[in-house]
Amino acid sequence: MSEDYWPSYGSQSGDSKIPTIGYLDWYVPRLEENRPYNLSFSGMQYEWDVKEIMDESIYEIANHHLGSLSDPRIHVAKRENVDVENIVICHGATQALHLSICAAMAISRKETKNIAVESPCYAPIVQVPQLFNYPVSKVTRFQKEQFGPWRIDKKEWLPVIEDSAILMITPILNPSGWDYHPEDRDWIVKVCKENNVIIIADEVYLDTKREHETYAPFHSLGEHCISINSLTKVYSLGTLRFGWLISSKEIIEQARRAFFTLSGMMGSPTLRIADSIFPKLDSAIIKMKHYREKNLPLLGRMLEKMGIAWNEPPYGVFGAFELPLGIDSIDFVDNECKQFGVLAVPGSMFSPKLKSWLRVAWSIEPKIFAESLIYLEQALVLAINKKTSQ
Numbered sequence: 001m002s003e004d005y006w007p008s009y010g011s012q013s014g015d016s017k018i019p020t021i022g023y024l025d026w027y028v029p030r031l032e033e034n035r036p037y038n039l040s041f042s043g044m045q046y047e048w049d050v051k052e053i054m055d056e057s058i059y060e061i062a063n064h065h066l067g068s069l070s071d072p073r074i075h076v077a078k079r080e081n082v083d084v085e086n087i088v089i090c091h092g093a094t095q096a097l098h099l100s101i102c103a104a105m106a107i108s109r110k111e112t113k114n115i116a117v118e119s120p121c122y123a124p125i126v127q128v129p130q131l132f133n134y135p136v137s138k139v140t141r142f143q144k145e146q147f148g149p150w151r152i153d154k155k156e157w158l159p160v161i162e163d164s165a166i167l168m169i170t171p172i173l174n175p176s177g178w179d180y181h182p183e184d185r186d187w188i189v190k191v192c193k194e195n196n197v198i199i200i201a202d203e204v205y206l207d208t209k210r211e212h213e214t215y216a217p218f219h220s221l222g223e224h225c226i227s228i229n230s231l232t233k234v235y236s237l238g239t240l241r242f243g244w245l246i247s248s249k250e251i252i253e254q255a256r257r258a259f260f261t262l263s264g265m266m267g268s269p270t271l272r273i274a275d276s277i278f279p280k281l282d283s284a285i286i287k288m289k290h291y292r293e294k295n296l297p298l299l300g301r302m303l304e305k306m307g308i309a310w311n312e313p314p315y316g317v318f319g320a321f322e323l324p325l326g327i328d329s330i331d332f333v334d335n336e337c338k339q340f341g342v343l344a345v346p347g348s349m350f351s352p353k354l355k356s357w358l359r360v361a362w363s364i365e366p367k368i369f370a371e372s373l374i375y376l377e378q379a380l381v382l383a384i385n386k387k388t389s390q
């Protein structure tokens, strides 16, 4: 029987303890098993040759950066086509969530402190507001049709938005990999504006669709929107802890103050490595396209052979599908997948409604991806046979 690992939307029993991040409780021990066929990475696996890129400057990493390095916001400003005054640099997207909530609440004109958070989600998105004791309410995105973007139910969202100061969303949804339908996105932006709700959009996967026709970071959609991003997922540099938020100058000034209060300063090694790598970021995107071209057709064919419906996102590095016969995906990953050395992520890490969903990523080198699929297929056959013989 599986435990509950999904994000916590708060306890009704008045328990004020900080909820655990169940996802990590589950994932870290499985990662430590070093399963050879790892389809669990939500970010690109790209090896930067830091020594080559930094050359002699690598020996400077522990020296103070002030006075010798240009403002790190300039790199982000150029890439995102915004002013440096619309940017705060911080320790990854996860810290940007903290800063955004501080900033948004500081300028909110609403009486309510309620925060609406979209489900499914990465657990810190809903659990960070609870660190500040803000009440959270759930709004959901779901698979409405077999193919295409997951959709929202406006009748469910409207009263929650009306009663909230902040809305927190992940445009490229984890685990489906789909961005909003443009009609849903435009409606969210408009209704939040009308209701004085500040939108915090965690866009760590958005750069996978920079060249797509519907690419639109939330900061470009209104002064009431905050975009969060980092070098973690698309650029494979989570170890650096380099992230940023982009919004109106009014919101950014509050976020800057929050950053000084919580962190003081970025680390010199982080800033120096990021400074060298920023001009080369597109090479990770080129590699991602190569992985998509090589890996996705294989995945599509395998799922078709197994008779499993596959709603492939036209961008990104992961997607999710529903296992047949209501197979529980935690049991599947812990038993059949483990037997064949495969690791993938159960949907219940993101929502209790996704218990029989499995997230697979194609962010790894094609040869190992092809081998991983052979073993994933064998694990699926075994699980289906077990279920049908019960």
Ligand SMILES: Cc1ncc(COP(=O)(O)O)c(C=O)c1O
Pocket: 042, 091, 092, 093, 094, 095, 122, 170, 174, 202, 204, 229, 230, 231, 232, 238, 242, 243
């Ligand atoms: C939606 C989302 N946001 C943020 C992160 C973490 O980003 P960072 O390493 O920049 O804190 C993750 C990692 O899984 C994620 O899925």
